[in-house]
Amino acid sequence: MPELPEVETIRRTLKAQILNASITGVEVLWPKSLANITAGELAAAVEGQKVSELCRRGKYLILDIAGSGFLVVHLRMTGRLVVCHRPRPDDHPVDVHTRVIFHLSGPDSESRELHFIDQRKFGRLWWARDEEQLASIVDLGPEPLSDDFTAAYLQEVLSKGRRNIKAILLDQSKIAGLGNIYADESLYLAGIHPARSGSELTEEETGRLWHSIRSALEKAIENGGTTFRDYADGEGRSGRNQDFLQVYGRGGQPCYKCGSRLERIRVAGRGTVFCPRCQI
Numbered sequence: 161m162p163e164l165p166e167v168e169t170i171r172r173t174l175k176a177q178i179l180n181a182s183i184t185g186v187e188v189l190w191p192k193s194l195a196n197i198t199a200g201e202l203a204a205a206v207e208g209q210k211v212s213e214l215c216r217r218g219k220y221l222i223l224d225i226a227g228s229g230f231l232v233v234h235l236r237m238t239g240r241l242v243v244c245h246r247p248r249p250d251d252h253p254v255d256v257h258t259r260v261i262f263h264l265s266g267p268d269s270e271s272r273e274l275h276f277i278d279q280r281k282f283g284r285l286w287w288a289r290d291e292e293q294l295a296s297i298v299d300l301g302p303e304p305l306s307d308d309f310t311a312a313y314l315q316e317v318l319s320k321g322r323r324n325i326k327a328i329l330l331d332q333s334k335i336a337g338l339g340n341i342y343a344d345e346s347l348y349l350a351g352i353h354p355a356r357s358g359s360e361l362t363e364e365e366t367g368r369l370w371h372s373i374r375s376a377l378e379k380a381i382e383n384g385g386t387t388f389r390d391y392a393d394g395e396g397r398s399g400r401n402q403d404f405l406q407v408y409g410r411g412g413q414p415c416y417k418c419g420s421r422l423e424r425i426r427v428a429g430r431g432t433v434f435c436p437r438c439q440i
C-alpha cells in the first residue's frame with residue numbers, strides 16, 4: 161500500500177503533467193470508487209474547471225479544482241493514477257482495471273487523460289465542496305516532515321495510554337502517512353522493539369525515534385518510493401527505495417548491522433520484521 165513517500169512521489173510527478181489542465185469530461189467505469197458523490201454530481205462539479213494545485217496530506221492526494229472544490233484520492237492497496245496522452249497509441253489500450261477517467265485539456269491544449277486504475281477496488285475518491293468538508297474527510301495528525309511534528313509532540317503522543325509503539329505509529333490520527341513499511345524501518349533505525357509500550361520510552365529513545373521517522377521518510381522520497389508490487393509514480397516508473405530497506409520484507413534474512421536473523425512477528429495486527437539483537 162502506498163505510504164507517505166509513495167503518495168508524495170506521485171504528487172510531484174503528476175503535478176508536472178496535469179497542473180493548470182482543464183477537465184473536459186469524466187467517465188466513471190466503476191461507481192463504487194466514488195465514496196460520497198454520484199458520477200453525475202462529480203461531472204457537474206469538475207467539468208470546465210481547472211486543476212489549480214496538487215497537495216498531499218498523509219496518504220491522501222488532493223486535487224484543488226479551482227473555484228469548485230477538492231477531489232480527494234486514497235489509493236489504498238492497488239490504486240494508481242496514470243496520465244495517458246490522446247489519442248491513445250494503438251499499443252496502449254485502457255487498462256482493464258481502470259475505474260475513473262478524467263479527460264483533460266492541457267495548458268498547451270494537448271489532450272490527455274488521467275486514469276484512476278485500481279485492481280482490488282479498495283481505493284476511493286471523495287469530493288469536498290470546501291475546506292471545511294475537506295478537513296472532515298482528511299482528518300489526520302500532523303505531517304511527520306512538517307515543523308508541527310516535534311520530538312515533544314511525539315513524546316506527548318507516546319506517553320498516553322498503553323498501546324505498543326507500532327500501533328501508535330500506524331495511527332493516522334496521531335501521525336499522518338506512516339504505514340507498515342516505514343513504521344518497521346523507523347523502529348529499526350531507532351533500535352526500538354516494535355512491541356514495547358509507547359509510554360515506557362525514555363526521552364532519549366523518543367528523540368531517536370523522531371529522527372528515524374523523518375530520515376526514513378526523507379530517504380524514501382529521495383528514492384522515488386518503495387515498489388513491491390503495484391506502486392508506480394505519476395509517470396509509470398517504479399520506486400527505488402526497496403533496494404535500501406533494512407527490515408521490511410526481509411524476515412529470516414541477516415541484519416545488515418549485526419548479522420542476526422531478522423524475526424517476523426505480529427504486532428498491532430500487522431506482520432512486523434525486526435532485529436532481536438539491535439532492537440530492544
Ligand SMILES: [Zn+2]
Nearest residue numbers: 415418435438
Ligand atoms: Zn541487528
